[in-house]
Amino acid sequence: MPSFTTLPDLSLRTLGGSVVAANDESFAEKESLIRPGRPGFQAETFGNKGQVYDGWETRRRREPGHDWAIVRLGMPGVIRGVVIDTAWFKGNYPPHASVEACAVEGHPSVAELEAAEWVEIVPKSDLKGDAEHHFEVADEGRYTHVRLNMFPDGGIARLRVHGEVRPDLSVYEGLGLDLAALANGAVVTSCSNEFYSAPNNALAPGLARHQAEGWETARRRDGGNDWLVIRLAALGVIKLIELDTTNLLYNAPGAVSLRASADGETWFELLPRTRLQPDTPHRFRVDDDRPAAYVRVDIYPDGGLARIRLFGTLA
Secondary structure: OOHHHHOOEOOOHHHOOEEEEEOOOOOEOHHHHHOOOOOOOOOOOEEOOEEOOOOEEOOOOOOOOOEEEEEEEEEEEEEEEEEEEOOOOOOOOOOEEEEEEEOOOOOOOHHHHHOOOOEEEEEEEEOOOOOEEEEEOOOOOEEEEEEEEEEOOOEEOEEEEEEEEOOOHHHHOOOEEEOOOHHHOOEEEEEOOOOOEOHHHHHOOOOOOOHHHOEEOOOOOOOOOEEEEEEEEEEEEEEEEEEEOOOOOOOOOOEEEEEEEOOOOOEEEEEEEEEOOOOOEEEEEOOOOOOEEEEEEEEEOOOEEOEEEEEEEEO
16 A cells, blocks of 8 residues: 555545535535545445446446535645555446646636646556556645546546645634644644554544544553654643543543654653543643644543544644
């Protein structure tokens, strides 16, 4: 698996993404492209439009041209890689696809997006049926939207747009914000263990619906403890820590501690080792005005956290 897949999926529906337009969705709806999770399939399940697919599928073209869908990224940023998944589309997948990107601030209409300046980030490439296709992107531009083109028609189950979040934090000037929010540009840079679920889940928006939507480690047998390091959205002063163990009934950590650093080398204590309860949101005030760019979260000895929130102000 390419390394870019460990980065957040900027287009994911649960992270604010939206399929704002498609030229055709006769057989299966465009919104499926950015759903979380693997595509599902049940053979011989027919609706009024034919076999039901968990993906985007267009009609058979009888004229020149190609089909397309425009996705608004839930989190604008620098795209490092794209995954085009044709899962379950075996006799009706497109033989080729490409991806373009553009940067349009504000809340553009579909017409304004169609008139925007688009940059090709994945050239027209061969596709196979029922397969994941990984494309690394070598482009340092910050983008807000992508356009998936398939040639000439067919079905694509999922589109994943992995990258580094680059939000506009100027809207928070003079206000507080969650410095650990994935949507604000925070990311987990290292982690001791992610056996059951990925650490960046703990920085996702909203509440975890079940334990797989948080961060959970394997059971430790070596006497140590698990941890992760968060690169904050920006240098800031943390005033409130929220640690949520919701849904973690028998696998919540027994305790937690937090340290912070402005440079990633010199660390100071943000929260001493403190007991946690299962299935509970915890809130801790911080009385320290030192700015931080990184936070290390240690859990003892193992387990999981549904969400980590670090509220403060930009330095």
